[in-house]
Amino acid sequence: MYHLNDSKMKNYFVLILALLSTMPLIAQDSVPADTSYWKKGGVGTITFSQVSLTNWAAGGENSVSLNGFLNLFANYAKDRSTWENRAAFGYGIVKQGSDNAPVKSDDQINLSTKFGYKLNKDKGRWYFSSLLDFKTQFVEGVDAEGNRISNFMAPGYLVLATGVEYKIDDKFAFSIAPVTGKFTFVTDDDLAAVGAFGVDPGKNSRAELGSFLSLFYKDDIATNVNYETRLELFNNYLENFGNVDVNWQNVLFMKVNKYLTVNFQTQLLYDDDINIQIDNNDDGVIDEEGPRIQFKSVFGVGLTYNFGAKQ
Numbered sequence: 123m124y125h126l127n128d129s130k131m132k133n134y135f136v137l138i139l140a141l142l143s144t145m146p147l148i149a150q151d152s153v154p155a156d157t158s159y160w161k162k163g164g165v166g167t168i169t170f171s172q173v174s175l176t177n178w179a180a181g182g183e184n185s186v187s188l189n190g191f192l193n194l195f196a197n198y199a200k201d202r203s204t205w206e207n208r209a210a211f212g213y214g215i216v217k218q219g220s221d222n223a224p225v226k227s228d229d230q231i232n233l234s235t236k237f238g239y240k241l242n243k244d245k246g247r248w249y250f251s252s253l254l255d256f257k258t259q260f261v262e263g264v265d266a267e268g269n270r271i272s273n274f275m276a277p278g279y280l281v282l283a284t285g286v287e288y289k290i291d292d293k294f295a296f297s298i299a300p301v302t303g304k305f306t307f308v309t310d311d312d313l314a315a316v317g318a319f320g321v322d323p324g325k326n327s328r329a330e331l332g333s334f335l336s337l338f339y340k341d342d343i344a345t346n347v348n349y350e351t352r353l354e355l356f357n358n359y360l361e362n363f364g365n366v367d368v369n370w371q372n373v374l375f376m377k378v379n380k381y382l383t384v385n386f387q388t389q390l391l392y393d394d395d396i397n398i399q400i401d402n403n404d405d406g407v408i409d410e411e412g413p414r415i416q417f418k419s420v421f422g423v424g425l426t427y428n429f430g431a432k433q
Contacts, residue, residue, distance in 0.1 A: 163430025164194035165375075167385060169422025172284075189214030189228055189422055192388075197292075202240040204249065209233050213260055214420065228420055229259040238287055251287040251297050253334075258307075276310035277319040281356070283334040295338040302334035304356055304367075305387040306395075319343050320395025328395075332358040346377040383426040391416040 145175045173185045178204035191212045198205040214228035233256045238249035257279045285299030306328040308321045317323035333356070340350040350373070356367040369391055376384040398414040 146246055156269065159381065160196065160198050161431045163198045163432060164192065165381065165426060165428050166192045167424055167426045169424030183219040185216065185218040185228060187214065187216040202243055203278065204238040205235045226263065229261065231259060232257050236374040247288055247290060249287045249289060251285055253283040253299065273305065273310040276308045276313050278307035280305040281334060283326060293339065293341050297336050299334040302332055302356065304330040330358045331360055332356055343433065348375045369390040370399040381425050384423050389418045
């Protein structure tokens with residue numbers, strides 16, 4: 123369990139939750155009688171797999187896995203103004219063997235809101251843009267020995283960015299924000315004590331000033347096949363300039379029928395402030411420690427339900 127002993131951290135966390143929780147209320151107050159300016163919807167996916175072996179000569183273990191993903195959006199567009207809101211949640215568990223406890227295979231919370239104002243009223247695709255993006259996870263994560271290595275709000279990331287964006291409908295957007303604040307939170311005191319996720323040992327947060335570049339593309343690349351990619355790059359002006367933090371996510375949805383889909387998701391991360399411990403020969407001794415490329419992939423066949431408009 124983690125404990126919020128730092129009063130400043132409590133204030134930061136309460137402020138973040140207050141901002142995010144009031145988004146629907148703000149939207150409700152600002153929506154006119156004609157709600158055609160709003161486009162709302164989402165997609166939810168549940169995938170399940172099981173492997174059962176009895177007297178299997180080739181060996182192996184029984185396994186069960188369950189993954190869920192929910193992506194919601196509410197976008198507003200009127201005249202020269204746009205307001206885009208997104209909430210994405212993912213969680214998965216896997217149990218292998220009869221004696222092993224289930225472990226998580228996916229865990230993500232991503233909330234973002236972005237305001238845009240078209241620079242040219244009649245022509246052009248350039249917008250002034252301001253972004254708030256928040257990321258964390260639901261529950262703690264452990265390593266192979268059962269040691270806690272992450273938790274809710276450990277890490278938590280908050281990005282506040284202001285810049286310009288080039289956008290083509292809902293399919294493509296490119297933005298660059300030369301003034302960006304990136305905040306890393308580690309509210310688990312045990313992890314904070316060892317300086318996990320780039321915070322100074324004993325501190326619960328870290329602030330960075332830099333530039334933020336993002337790229338978004340989504341389209342149907344074939345019949346019943348949709349591809350979405352998001353690339354986010356952050357460069358710290360004050361420390362290790364040129365060492366760019368990378369977050370690249372890809373989602374491929376293949377629709378079999380109204381409810382059944384095949385989906386494939388990948389995420390590539392690189393953060394120069396996060397050290398990864400490497401045991402090269404599996405002897406329990408750490409041989410290397412330093413920043414590394416992190417990669418995750420999730421493949422599933424399961425039930426998908428679309429509601430509201432298509433983004």
